[in-house]
Amino acid sequence: MPVWLEHQIVTFLTDLFRSIGWGGVVGIMALESANIPIPSEVTMPLSGWLLVQAQGGTALEAIWYGGLWGAVGCTIGSLLSYALGAIGGRPLLERYGKYLMISEHDLVVADRWFARWGEWTAFGSRLLPIVRTFISFPAGVARTRLLPFVIYTFVGSFIWTAALAYGGFYFGSRWEELRAIMRPFDIPIAALLGFGFVYYVIHHIRRGAVRKEREAAQVD
Numbered sequence: 001m002p003v004w005l006e007h008q009i010v011t012f013l014t015d016l017f018r019s020i021g022w023g024g025v026v027g028i029m030a031l032e033s034a035n036i037p038i039p040s041e042v043t044m045p046l047s048g049w050l051l052v053q054a055q056g057g058t059a060l061e062a063i064w065y066g067g068l069w070g071a072v073g074c075t076i077g078s079l080l081s082y083a084l085g086a087i088g089g090r091p092l093l094e095r096y097g098k099y100l101m102i103s104e105h106d107l108v109v110a111d112r113w114f115a116r117w118g119e120w121t122a123f124g125s126r127l128l129p130i131v132r133t134f135i136s137f138p139a140g141v142a143r144t145r146l147l148p149f150v151i152y153t154f155v156g157s158f159i160w161t162a163a164l165a166y167g168g169f170y171f172g173s174r175w176e177e178l179r180a181i182m183r184p185f186d187i188p189i190a191a192l193l194g195f196g197f198v199y200y201v202i203h204h205i206r207r208g209a210v211r212k213e214r215e216a217a218q219v220d
Helices: 003-020 022-032 040-050 059-100 104-125 136-142 146-174 176-219
Strands: none
Touching: 003 022, 003 040, 022 040, 022 059, 040 059, 040 146, 040 176, 059 104, 059 136, 059 146, 104 136, 104 146, 146 176
16 A cells, blocks of 8 residues: 555544544454454554553553454454355355456355365464455455354464554554555565466466367367
């Protein structure tokens, strides 16, 4: 995310947190987990400073309240994204997925993956920038088991948001230094996702070409 846009978000979040406190954290983290890329690396450190350190709170309060309310927001947003994938996304992909190079075979592979690793995927993704924002939708499409998904999402989110809130408490008014430290980690994750997308496209183009060759051979 561009630095200038992050500064605009900081201004908005500062006013929001000063107005409604932890309720603002819940709302913003819900949006972040519902496929709206508002970086938690900005939201949670800012909350640790404004809502705890600046008000004379303790490090333990930053960890507890940051982890609790951050995880509540993440879980709410994740459930919304999960429902969107399960109720609306699955039928649309089954009907129109071919236009996005998503075949029935791809959906079956995703179902198998989430059936085996869905809970741990929900947990691990909560500790990764970028990925954490979008993982719930494909989990919903694959209809991974809901209760374990919720539990692992909450636990993983608690760890992530508590750590960030503590970082904001520790740095205080210099909390943006924490974001500067973490920003370089976004690059390899984004690059890996981009590489995966390119590989996916090339693989599907090649598979389509092979299928056409087989169909032509059968006709001959």
